[in-house]
Amino acid sequence: DVKVTQSSRYLVKRTGEKVFLECVQDMDHENMFWYRQDPGLGLRLIYFSYDVKMKEKGDIPEGYSVSREKKERFSLILESASTNQTSMYLCASSLFGGRSMNTEAFFGQGTRLTVV
Amino acid sequence: DAKTTQPNSMESNEEEPVHLPCNHSTISGTDYIHWYRQLPSQGPEYVIHGLTSNVNNRMASLAIAEDRKSSTLILHRATLRDAAVYYCILVGLYDKVIFGPGTSLSVIP
Secondary structure (H helix, E strand, C coil), rough: CEEEEECEEEEEECCCCCEEEEEEEEECCCEEEEEEEEEECEEEEEEECCCCCCCCCCCCCEEEEEEEEEECCCEEECCCCCCCHCCCEEEECCCCCCCCCCCCCCCCCCCEEEEE | CCEEEEECCEEECCCCCCCEEEEECCCCCEEEEEEEECCCCCEEEEEEEEECCEEEEECEEEEEECCCEEEEECCCCCHHHHCCCEEEEEECCCCCCCCCCCCCEECCC
């Protein structure tokens, strides 16, 4: 069964901490995405990556960075967590968004991050 | 900005068909139309996609207008498990994939 796995389901961090959210996919997909989801705002794209060591900014990259050292792993980093980064974070992988348009995306279960 | 518009919410009775509309008037010739849904406390899951022709799979049907400026997701017999937020998105060759607010579907027993 194909999987996108996020390292934590729930996370509580303090303001100013550096936070790492990890995502691993086992489908050998080239493309990986990080979204955040807030009530009334839908899913908003933070960063995406279409290859190892490649990254592109999404709509709301401020306050975040990403790392993709291996094809299967895409990490989201909050350099200095703030309370307005309290949200649900969703990772996805797919063959689309880059070279192939005719495939589906697979999402992880999400990480609910609370910054206090 | 999301390139699709959908109603904020819809209701359906259990066991009846549901037609979820989506407008995408600025669609380009190479954009695919994808539908996802998100059940409570879960990540989105793929439902169906198409380019020009109508599509059917085990979950739903997708009807695409001839001018491709709109599409409709059809659930043939709504069940309580179909209560979710449904997202209609356009997927292009090099575009970022953007999700709008979607349609929240309620199913009434």
